[in-house]
Amino acid sequence: MASIDVHKVDKKFGKVTALEDVSFSVADGEFFCLLGPSGAGKTTTLKIVAGLVEPGGGTVHIDGVDVGDVEPTHRDLAMCFENYALYPQLNVFDNLASPLRSPLSRTPADEIRHRIAHTAGLLGIDHLLDRSVTQLSNGQRQRVALGRVLVRPARAYLLDEPLAHLDAKLRATMRAELKSISGGDATTTIYVTHDYVEALSLADRIGVIRDGRILQVGTPGEVWSAPANAFVAQAFGKPRINLVPGALVASDDGQTFASADGAFQVPVPSTDVGEGTEVQIGIRPRDLRLHTGAGDVPDGQVRLEGSVYVLEHLGRNTEVTVAIGQSRLSVIVPRSEVSSLARDDKVGVLMNPHTVHVFLAGAEGKRVSP
Numbered sequence: 001m002a003s004i005d006v007h008k009v010d011k012k013f014g015k016v017t018a019l020e021d022v023s024f025s026v027a028d029g030e031f032f033c034l035l036g037p038s039g040a041g042k043t044t045t046l047k048i049v050a051g052l053v054e055p056g057g058g059t060v061h062i063d064g065v066d067v068g069d070v071e072p073t074h075r076d077l078a079m080c081f082e083n084y085a086l087y088p089q090l091n092v093f094d095n096l097a098s099p100l101r102s103p104l105s106r107t108p109a110d111e112i113r114h115r116i117a118h119t120a121g122l123l124g125i126d127h128l129l130d131r132s133v134t135q136l137s138n139g140q141r142q143r144v145a146l147g148r149v150l151v152r153p154a155r156a157y158l159l160d161e162p163l164a165h166l167d168a169k170l171r172a173t174m175r176a177e178l179k180s181i182s183g184g185d186a187t188t189t190i191y192v193t194h195d196y197v198e199a200l201s202l203a204d205r206i207g208v209i210r211d212g213r214i215l216q217v218g219t220p221g222e223v224w225s226a227p228a229n230a231f232v233a234q235a236f237g238k239p240r241i242n243l244v245p246g247a248l249v250a251s252d253d254g255q256t257f258a259s260a261d262g263a264f265q266v267p268v269p270s271t272d273v274g275e276g277t278e279v280q281i282g283i284r285p286r287d288l289r290l291h292t293g294a295g296d297v298p299d300g301q302v303r304l305e306g307s308v309y310v311l312e313h314l315g316r317n318t319e320v321t322v323a324i325g326q327s328r329l330s331v332i333v334p335r336s337e338v339s340s341l342a343r344d345d346k347v348g349v350l351m352n353p354h355t356v357h358v359f360l361a362g363a364e365g366k367r368v369s370p
């Protein structure tokens, strides 16, 4: 097991800046997810840690040792990249055994059998051990590739979207398996994904990356409840967090947000910027409630007046998009509560000011609320 420190790493491919000033540390035994959209620089980061791509600048330390001059095979890291390479002439057992039979590993045959049985059991491929890998589905092949990584003791695992080709049900099962692998006597893992659910459910900490820059590193709780900027806020949650542009205006107690279209004002948690600052507020769809009747507004809540714009049923819940002035706010409500609603019906939306996030204006607006 090992700690991994990536410090001020840059990488350019010709004119394309793939990574810029990337720094993060992964503690011994930690499960660290690198989350970002396509082209963000996730794979490049992983390859630099593995030693397969040379950084333009910056350093990688493994267990405190600068590995700049250490060959990939001597870094003792087990990697699984998205385009998994298996030996087509070998069956599943021999593919899984190959990392253990390498000259660097030299594992006794008994232990090889034991390790393969254990790993294949975890990944649900124990019934496929005699099968040629050419006779496997993509999902099965991907599990064999992941098995080849997990079967070998290594200082750290580097996993690049290892569940990408699995169907939803298998992904969920495998996520649970990986979680159990990552618990207990854990091996340091860097796990690349563009799936925020995967990151939230697996990671001890998440590094959110975009356009080659790390935007925030934090626990799942931190990135969810205190996103460092509007992009990070949008990276988590479906439907996405509602963002409404506007400005901070004067009010008697605390700070108040006024939407840019003048349609509504709400008190917000006090920020570290002053009145007149252009900001955007973020409110998660699950933090809003519909208030259809004429009943009292519950204590501590604010009611905004709007009308139903779109209703979309998502299983037991319904996403109601409510038009308030120029804004369109998504609200998630139990389906049973909206059976009588139709487009253009007048509705109230209840907002708890404590759940509102305040960011500066702009695509990457920095968080200014506590």
Ligand SMILES: Nc1ncnc2c1ncn2[C@@H]1O[C@H](COP(=O)(O)OP(=O)(O)OP(=O)(O)O)[C@@H](O)[C@H]1O
Binding pocket: 013, 014, 016, 017, 018, 036, 037, 038, 039, 040, 041, 042, 043, 044, 045, 194
């Ligand atoms: N060998 C290469 N030559 C030129 N450009 C490259 C090379 N590898 C990566 N890039 C560019 O660097 C940027 C980061 O790529 P990278 O593969 O690290 O992103 P990613 O976050 O892993 O994306 P994905 O989720 O799509 O795999 C992209 O703009 C990509 O086009």
